[in-house]
Amino acid sequence: MNAKKIMSAFQLEGLEGRLPSEISGGQKQRVAFARALIGQPDLLLLDEPFSALDHPLRLQMRQFLKGIKREFNIPVVFVTHDLNEASTLADTMIVYAHGRVAQIGTPKKVHENPASQEVALLVNKAFIR
Numbered sequence: 596m597n598a599k600k601i602m603s604a605f606q607l608e609g610l611e612g613r614l615p616s617e618i619s620g621g622q623k624q625r626v627a628f629a630r631a632l633i634g635q636p637d638l639l640l641l642d643e644p645f646s647a648l649d650h651p652l653r654l655q656m657r658q659f660l661k662g663i664k665r666e667f668n669i670p671v672v673f674v675t676h677d678l679n680e681a682s683t684l685a686d687t688m689i690v691y692a693h694g695r696v697a698q699i700g701t702p703k704k705v706h707e708n709p710a711s712q713e714v715a716l717l718v719n720k721a722f723i724r
Contacts, residue, residue, distance in 0.1 A: 598633065604666055605629045621652050625659070632667060642674045657683050678718060682706065690714050 602608050605625040610618055618626070624644065631639055641660075645653045657680060664671055675681050681688055682702035690698045690705060697717075698710040709715035 601629045601633055604663065620648055621655060624648065624652075624656055628660075628663065632663075632669070636669070639669050639671045640674075641671060643676070644673075645675075645677075645680065653680070660684060690717060692717060 602611070605628060607622065607625055607629060610622060610626075615623060615626075627644075628639075645656050648656060660671070660673075661684065671684075673681070673684055685702050688698075688700060688702045688705050689696055692713050698705055698714045700708075700710075705714065706718050709718055
């Protein structure tokens with residue numbers, strides 16, 4: 596994977612000479628993703644990557660990440676406390692409660708058929724917001 600392809604995929608052309616203080620929050624996020632992919636990892640691990648972004652930028656970055664997953668065909672483990680975000684991005688969702696796996700399934704299955712009352716409460720509370 597070459598740097599020009601990644602710069603193009605991440606819509607970062609023309610920013611190569613800028614300092615971090617000279618680019619936006621969304622651009623910084625895309626730079627971080629690009630840097631992670633340049634080494635061609637077998638897996639991309641993201642821990643709350645959008646938590647510091649405002650709502651409109653979070654929505655934009657979700658769509659952007661979906662496209663990157665497709666284009667680079669790389670598995671992504673995405674850790675988030677935002678069930679809406681998890682449901683939007685996940686093929687498979689793992690719900691943890693008290694440090695243990697409470698349910699594994701598609702977002703639709705987890706939402707429609709929670710494995711326990713605890714999962715139901717977690718999922719419903721997240722979607723009621």
